[in-house]
Amino acid sequence: xxxxxxxxxxxxxxxxxxxxxxxxxxxxxxxxxxxxxxxxxxxxxxxxxxxxxxxxxxxxxxxxxxxxxxxxxxxxxxxxxxxxxxxxxxxxxxxxxxxxxxxxxxxxxxxxxxxxxxxxxxxxxxxxxxxxxxxxxxxxxxxxxxxxxxxxxxxxxxxxxxxxxxxxxxxxxxxxxxxxxxxxxxxxxxxxxxxxxxxxxxxxxxxxxxxxxxxxxxxxxxxxxxxxxxxxxxxxxxxxxxxxxxxxxxxxxxxxxxxxxxxxxxxxxxxxxxxxxxxxxxxxxxxxxxxxxxxxxxxxxxxxx
Numbered sequence: 001x002x003x004x005x006x007x008x009x010x011x012x013x014x015x016x017x018x019x020x021x022x023x024x025x026x027x028x029x030x031x032x033x034x035x036x037x038x039x040x041x042x043x044x045x046x047x048x049x050x051x052x053x054x055x056x057x058x059x060x061x062x063x064x065x066x067x068x069x070x071x072x073x074x075x076x077x078x079x080x081x082x083x084x085x086x087x088x089x090x091x092x093x094x095x096x097x098x099x100x101x102x103x104x105x106x107x108x109x110x111x112x113x114x115x116x117x118x119x120x121x122x123x124x125x126x127x128x129x130x131x132x133x134x135x136x137x138x139x140x141x142x143x144x145x146x147x148x149x150x151x152x153x154x155x156x157x158x159x160x161x162x163x164x165x166x167x168x169x170x171x172x173x174x175x176x177x178x179x180x181x182x183x184x185x186x187x188x189x190x191x192x193x194x195x196x197x198x199x200x201x202x203x204x205x206x207x208x209x210x211x212x213x214x215x216x217x218x219x220x221x222x223x224x225x226x227x228x229x230x231x232x233x234x235x236x237x238x239x240x241x242x243x244x245x246x247x248x249x250x251x252x253x254x255x256x257x258x259x260x261x262x263x264x265x266x267x268x269x270x271x272x273x274x275x276x277x278x279x280x281x282x283x284x285x286x287x288x289x290x291x292x293x294x295x296x297x298x299x300x301x302x303x304x305x
Contacts, residue, residue, distance in 0.1 A: 153244025
């Protein structure tokens, strides 16, 4: 079944060339870099196909169950969530069909996508445990925040969650190839702000944002997610409503750093705030809302362990 599901993704690199207007020279450089990586994270085939189902009004539970059941670890994580204290109360659920009906498609999607994202951190976690823990907490916080903000720009919450969850995947690629060299670069430059991007440009010729966006495009992720990942440190154009997802991830990234790191380098992007129709006065209540939402996803935060 895995082979059957993967057939549609055999030529994603060529299809992805239509996506994301990266300058040709930079794109070639990034493609060569990716091609030379021995151990890339696996393409999130199941997550992409589940995401596509959100736009299908005729989707059925059987198809969702079929996709989740491809990987036993995804099935186990979904059933565990369904039987947790927050959802339990009766007989333990052992059937995926019942679990999907009880949790709802969006929550199942978040569990599956987070599980897949956590698995991509295996190499980093083995060598750089503290860095991996910090990055994972930031990743989940950004995803949850982006999902909360998505309603402000009429973006599908699953799309925003996915973009938030994958926005820093370029850092994982860098650290899997460069090892301690990149880990040290991050520690010296800081986890947030322009210093890291400048250092990446000087050493590699492109940033983790551009690297992550290109990898996601090659994996077949939608164009708007790839664009949001590429621009998560850049101000989105306020005259284009299509940049709503980019603004969402940009601001979610800022809030996550502010919550976790208390970073004095974290400054809200005015353009992102304009697109999201936020004012500085809205931030304290938004932080409380994010914190409350995070209490309900503690199992996602613990997936890195």
